[in-house]
Amino acid sequence: MTSPADTPEEPRRQFASDNWSGICPEALEALIAANRGHVPAYGDDDYTRQACDLIRDFFETRCEVFFTFNGTAANSLVLASLCQSYHSILCHQLAHIETDECGAPEFFSNGTKVLLVPGDDGKIDLKSVEHAITRRSDIHYPKPKVLSITQATEVGTVYTVDELKAAWSVARRYDLRIHMDGARFANALAALGATPREITWEAGVDVLCLGGTKNGLPVGDAVVFFNKELAREFDYRCKQAGQLASKMRFLTAPWAGILKDGAFLRHAKNANARAAQLESELRGTPGIAIKYPRQANSVFLEVPPSLIAGLRRKGWSFYQFIGDGGVRLMCSWDTTEEDVRRIVDDIRTLLARSCER
Ligand SMILES: *Cc1c(COP(=O)(O)O)cnc(C)c1O
Secondary structure, X not given: OOOHHHOOOOOOOOOOOHHHOOOXXXXXXXXXXXXXXXXXXXXXXXXXHHXXXXXXXXXXXXXXXXXXXXXXXXXXXXXXXXXXXXXXXXXXXXXXXXXXXXXXXXXXXXXXXXXXXXXXXXXXXXXXXXXXXXXXXOOOOOEEEEEEEEOOOOOOOOOOHHHHHHHHHHHHHOOOEEEEEEOOHHHHHHHHOOOOOOOOHHHOOOEEEEOOHHHOOOOOEEEEEOOHHHHOOHHHXXXXXXXXXXXXXXXXXXXXXXXOOOHHHHHHHHHHHHXXXXXXXXXXXXXXXXXXXXXXXXXXXXXXXXXXXXHHHOOOOOEOOOXXXXXXXXXXXXXXXXXXXXXXXXXXXXXXXXXXX
């Protein structure tokens, strides 16, 4: 028997990461609805077929779709399938595949080298990309094969359609494939107000790793091959890497749940709007500098160490190791206006107190 006293209090919503959030109602309902009777395992079921079809409808094209347990696996397995071990992958120096995947892209590709490119606001500078491709053409240099773009970027900025097309023209000139790390693709989409097709296959993206976990799913990111040639035998790669879910319906039914009535975009819009609220509340506050243009669902701040300590004492969690430092406040699908007001009030109180001293 559990008494009310044994029931832990509901933890507050934080600004640490969008994957600290729970499951959105649309995904949870679909998950529960999928828990009926027996259906075929390993993805040969109607829930999975429906999820794949909804993803094809979303992108308005006949793409090939796969599901992995997380984004690291999606990125790494895609990159491994686009490259031979003597190739190289070009990405921004802050890219998740470089800084946050524990070497998985290199591991799964048997040593394909990741080459880093600089660029302002978390976006690759195309002159530097071109330099990295053309500086050597001899046999001693790992042959550039993939340009990897993160949308939205690690620092919460978003590539415009024109920027994506400019990257495509460089990739095309040198016969590079384009991989898009879309862990926060929905947030980028909501920020741009574009259509999904405009910022993917119509801008030259060969493969997209489509994030769901940070936008209300329990688990499971999708891999979307617009260039279907490249999807050959990807199912074997997933299986070998331990990424073929046996009870696949529980990964895919929630995808159908968030896609069929537009919740996927709606939740991303909320997260972006809450970040916009946070930014407008904090902009101009003495002692606080906003680090990057706020375009998606995060706000990066440069603040005094005493404020960081004070916020932590008040029970707030946030990351300080993403991008090139500072405090990252990340909004989620379920962040409310009230949540934003609470942290802003705490920030104001702490700053006022430190001025009094
Ligand atoms: C969260 C994230 C991923 C995926 O991370 P997992 O923890 O492996 O799901 C990939 N790319 C970016 C940019 C991310 O923010």
